Amino acid sequence: MSEDDNRPSPEALLAEAAREGRGRLKIFLGAAPGVGKTYAMLETAHERRREDLDVVVAVVETHGRKETEALVAGLNVQPRREVRYRDRTFSEMDLDGLLARRPKVALVDEFAHTNVPGSRHVKRWQDVEELLAAGIDVYTTLNIQHIEGLNDVVEQISGVKVRETVPDSVFATADEIELIDLPPEDLIKRLHEGKVYVPEQARRAVHHFFSPGNLTALREMALRHAAERVDRQMVDYMRAHAIVGPWPARERVLVCIDETVDAQRLVRVAKRSAERRGAAWLAATVETSRAYSLTEAEKDRIDEAMRLAAQLGGETITLAGDDVVATILAFARERNATQIVVGRTRRGRWSLGKSVTDRLIAETGDVNVLVVGGVDSSRPKTVATPNPMVLRDWLNLAFAVAATGAATGVGFVVDKIGLPIANISVAYLMAVLLVALKGGLRPAILTSVASFFAFNFLFTEPRYTFAITDTQNILTVVFFLIAAVVVSNMAARLRAQMQATKESARRTGNLYDFGRKITAAATLDDVLWAVVHHVAATIHGKSLVLMPADNGLSIAAGYPPEDELDDKSAAAAEWAWAHGKIAGRGSATLPVALWLFIPLQTGRGPVGILGVQMMEDADMPSPEQMRLLETLADQAAVAVERTILVSDIETARVATERERLRSALLSSLSHDLRTPLVSIMGAASSLISYDEALDSCNRRELAQTIQDEAERLNRFVQNLLDMTKLGAGALKPRVDWADLHDIAGAAVERTKRLARVHAIVVDIADDMPLLCVDAVLMEQVFFNLLDNACKYSLPNMPIKLWAIRTSKHIAIEVADQGPGIPPEDRERVFDMFYRVNQGDSQSGTGLGLAICRGIVEAHGGTIHAEPGLHGAGTCVVIHLPLPPEPAFSESHP
Incomplete structure (x- = not known):
């Protein structure tokens, strides 16, 4: 072993x-x-x-x-x-x-x-x-x-x-x-x-x-x-315990369900037969084109028998096919069924072939057939109640009589003209065809028989009697009857198939329309609105969707708008959410509720609850509507989960970005605050400890260090404050007319001490107009750019600030001759706390260029980085919109 x-x-x-x-x-x-x-x-x-x-x-x-x-x-x-x-x-x-x-x-x-x-x-x-x-x-x-x-x-x-x-x-x-x-x-x-x-x-x-x-x-x-x-x-x-023993091939029992009165008895017999054999069992019903002409009571009997089979532990299958016997046998062979359980069906009064039971017995071969006796396969007798089907039958009967009368009228016209009698039969065949297409098989058969007698009585010799003396006329009338029956049968089957196709197309169209609506919905609210509106239109009732909230389930959407549920319905919704099963009106759990609740479930679990309420004349959705509702609920659950996943991904992205910014901020605080503080503390300590030993030159140098580091610390804190204002949208430019020469000069003056080993060259065109900007903020932009250039430019290399006026904007450039910025980092350097790793020891928070971009964009301009002259260094380019023409007073000296 x-x-x-x-x-x-x-x-x-x-x-x-x-x-x-x-x-x-x-x-x-x-x-x-x-x-x-x-x-x-x-x-x-x-x-x-x-x-x-x-x-x-x-x-x-x-x-x-x-x-x-x-x-x-x-x-x-x-x-x-x-x-x-x-x-x-x-x-x-x-x-x-x-x-x-x-x-x-x-x-x-x-x-x-x-x-x-x-x-x-x-x-x-x-x-x-x-x-x-x-x-x-x-x-x-x-x-x-x-x-x-x-x-x-x-x-x-x-x-x-x-x-x-x-x-x-x-x-x-x-x-x-x-x-x-x-x-x-x-x-x-x-x-x-x-x-x-x-x-x-x-x-x-x-x-x-x-x-x-x-x-x-x-x-x-x-x-x-x-x-x-x-x-x-x-x-x-x-x-x-993996004990090896004899394992015989397992038997399988298949029970065939139809609209018979005692279909549930067949299910119980199949269940007991399978239990005695220790076999698995299945319940199958064949949905033919005739299924669409069944009454609601017959459809309910099929659904009840199938539900009972599922309740008793059997597998339920709905098959599609026009030949019941062939479909059942094909499925039995596919699922390796060893026994088929059927009721004893009687052949219809007007049926020409064998019954379903007889054909199964004759064609099964190696599969055993268990025929259950005492099963009434006839339709139940019902008390006469108002039924739309009865009215439709009378209308079809009237149409059959009218069509026969119209064909007779055409026959008289053909007879008057003197055409052969065979042409009159064509008119009757057309009447049979039209009745079959409109009313189905039974009215068509009635039309065939009525046409046969009318044709015989009115147009064959001797006329006005049912006797036929001419052999040719006998053949004409007989073949006419055969043709009429065949045509009516084929036309009726075509009509049933057309109805089945229409019904299938309607269901498919409903699902396609629903899928299109929820696919186009971008937000959760849009998806929920599409769900409740479509479901309410499908069942001709009310619908709502409940979603989990802090204090339990709450109504997220409803059509017509619904604000609250009664206590019984709320309890049914909570139970459906907790157990993932259908609850409420018409179900086995809390049926006294006013709403029926269907869980919206995906592979990850429940995402919500779909509630439906039929109109007052309907207790609950029909089995067909219930199947459609469950399909719609599955699609709605996937759509809701999609929006939730998108929201979760966005939340995770924001959280990741927030964590990155927090880490960068902590890194900047730990380095850029500590460095100037250490320098200030060291210089101040030296002044205190060696006051008498220091000459005036050393004292001045230490004091200058304290001032420089304090200004550096002040710039860092100011950058943090400006970035906070930009993020909150509180930094608003106070625009006024200003001269670019003055703004640039002030920034250069502030930068002189930082640019001890660099020469700053300012080249601003003489025709530069006045700018409508916030002079203080634009000065901060130039100072940050010059400070950044001083940090990374090579020693003793000039830094250039250049500005001209073009036909579209004001162009300003600040160029250095440092190592430059890699192409992949030229856009990212304007992000908060981002610093290019160039292997140097230059300190910085990564906020200066981010503040520059915020200020420039607040003025309606753009800023970006480009390679310097001949590819050396970095050139930061600013484009500001041309200012409007200043308005001056006409009264002047």
Whole structure:
């Protein structure tokens, strides 16, 4: 055996991972009430209590049994929640209280119980699901007749329709099942002793549900289910521990669903057949062109059967094809189905071929076909109610009569002209074709028959009788009838296909239009508005989107505008958000809410909740609308996530930029503040310590150092203040007429001490006009540029400030003859705290050029860096707009 053979299977690993963090469910299963399930559960709870586990009684129905009440008395009990319904008060399990307390084990009696309206969930097993998801172990009790898959079998055995059921898929998730068995004789004895019901109820029960035959059958079902459960646990154990054993090929059961009355019974039969075989099972329905002519009741029956199949743990598939048998067989071979379950369908009164069941039996080959008897495949009889379909049928009938009459009129005209009688049949064929295209197959067949009799009665010899004496006319009439039927059938199928194509195009167009709208939306508000507007138009109702906020979910968009939700709808929305499942009106969770809520989920998790509300005449969206809504919700979730990601990326970019600026600022503060402070402190310390030993020349030099470094520190602080003002938009130029010669001269004078080894050459054109600028700020620009040039220019090399007037602007350049700026850095040097790494020791904050750009752009100009003369050094070029002509007073001396 290889090492790989000892490894658990991927399915076992996935199942184990899915159970992580989830509570364990133990079901005490019995064949009937009174076998001792609750008593056994309480005894087990006492054992867990002796192991120092926190065991809490959530719900236990003692039914007045003293032994049971004694066991409850020794355990911690969670008080129940009072629910008011129809002027009566009921007690239900306090789900929120249990979730807040979080015991290790919760005892929940009567797993299939239906909660009082107004509770969070419709069924108690849904409450248990929430407890398990929170990591709380649950002990519960269940009778075999409450399993959904056995509902019809129990009714057939006992004659009692069980209303409270638990889905088979939920029952299958139990981690442990303990069978509580009691022979029928002992149970009936307990019943007579009053240990199950009160005496009057006990007498009725013995003659009805608790008969020995019923109890024996129910006991057998309970034992079989328990045995099957043990077998599945054994297989799971073998897989989890990689135990090698015989693994036969797995069988697969396929059940075919159509609009028959008892489609749900087919689903239950297929479920039981698959369980007995230990096989997987699927439910499939074929959507033909005829599907668009089905009534709403027939569509609902298909949807209900498919939902039941999904609830019972089967896989549901909707297939498309015109040939039901061929489509089913192709799918069965594709999915390796070994058995097909169908109902016994009767051939239609006017059908010419075999029924679907007969064809499946004849064409399946190696696949077994299980035909379920007693399934009524006919359409149900309904009470006559106003129906738009009836009116449409009468209109189609009237159109068929009118078309036949019109064709007859054309026939009289053709007969008058004297054309051959065969030409008259063409007119009737055209009438059949038109009726088939407009009304479908049944009106077309009626038109064919009416045309046949009209043609025979009015235009064949002898006329005005149905007798035909001419052999040629017999052939004409017979072939006309055959052609009319064929044409009507083909035209009706063409019409159905056209309707199917239109419906498909409508759905596709709806999704395309929605996708186009949300793709064009740039912001989250635009996306949400597009979502609610499109969804409301699709369902002809109301829609809204809720997004997470600081205090829970809040309405982010609504159409028509909606500001708040009622308490029940808000609770349903919160539950849908917390669990990622549909909740609200028409669902199994909080159905009393006014809105239906669909989670907007992506791979990253939920991003919001879509709420819909139909108009007053509709309780909830139709199955077709529901499928479309779920698709729209998926697209909306992706669009919302896209905008959130864009916002997150922008936030991250801003945070990164802020962090970079903060680091640069701290670096500048640590270096550019410390250096002048150290020089000032050193010079001042020397003056104090060596005052008598220093001559006047040394004192002057130290004082000059203090002044220079203090001015340097002042310039640094001023740059920080100016940059802060620029970032806040508070630095506004106070423009006035100023002479560029004066501005440049003041800047050069301030720079003289910094440019001891450099000559500053100023070359400003004589025709330079007055500038409309803020002289103080422009002087700061020139000073920063000259200071920067002095730092990086080679010793004893001149620095040039040059300015001319062009036809478009004022051009100003400050050029040095230093190492220059690399091409990739010429734009970035104007960013805050950016300094070119040239391997020198020149200090600087990287703020000077950034301040220059802010001031120049505030004056409506531009600034950029270029290579110096002959490619040596750097030339910073400023372009300022030409000033307007100054207005002078006409009165002058």
